[in-house]
Amino acid sequence: xxxxxxxxxxxxxxxxxxxCVASGSTFSSYIMGWFRQAPxxxxxxxxxxxxxxxxxxxxxxxxxxxxxxxxxxxxxxxxQMNSLKPADTAVFYCxxxxxxxxxxxxxxxxxxxxxxxxxxxxxxxx
Numbered sequence: 001x002x003x004x005x006x007x008x009x010x011x012x013x014x015x016x017x018x019x020c021v022a023s024g025s026t027f028s029s030y031i032m033g034w035f036r037q038a039p040x041x042x043x044x045x046x047x048x049x050x051x052x053x054x055x056x057x058x059x060x061x062x063x064x065x066x067x068x069x070x071x072x073x074x075x076x077x078x079x080q081m082n083s084l085k086p087a088d089t090a091v092f093y094c095x096x097x098x099x100x101x102x103x104x105x106x107x108x109x110x111x112x113x114x115x116x117x118x119x120x121x122x123x124x125x126x
Contacts, residue, residue, distance in 0.1 A: 002117030004094045009123045010084055018079040020094030020117055028052070028072040031097030033108055034079045036090035037119070043093070043110055047079060050103045057105050061087075084124045091119035 006018040020032070033048040047058045047068040056068050067080040077094055095113035 004117040004120045007120035007122045015082045020077040022075045027075040032077040033095045035093045038090040045108045048108050086124045086126045089124050093119045
C-alpha cells in the first residue's frame, strides 16, 4: 500500500515536497516513480528512482526543478518540487515498479508500475 501526501495550493515559483510512504518490508526491492495527471489529460510520467537511489530519471519539463529521492529505512519516496509553474498543476501519484523490473534511463509508462497510491493534488496559481 502506498500513501502519498504533501500536495497543496502554492504560487508560481514556490516549492513543495511530496512524500510517499509504503507499507511492508520490501520497499527497497522496488523502483519507485511519480506520475501526474492534469485535468482533462492522461496520466504522465514525471520521475523515477532506482532501488538504491543511485539512479534517477526525469521528464524534460521537470528536470532541474524536481528531485526524486528515497529513504529505504523509512519506506518513503519523495518528490521535491521547486520553481513550480501553473503547468505543474495536477494530481500527483506515487507508484511502485513491477517486481524484478530492470532500471532504464528512459521514459517509464504506467504499465511499468504495479501498485499506486492515492493521488495528492498540487495546484500552482499564477
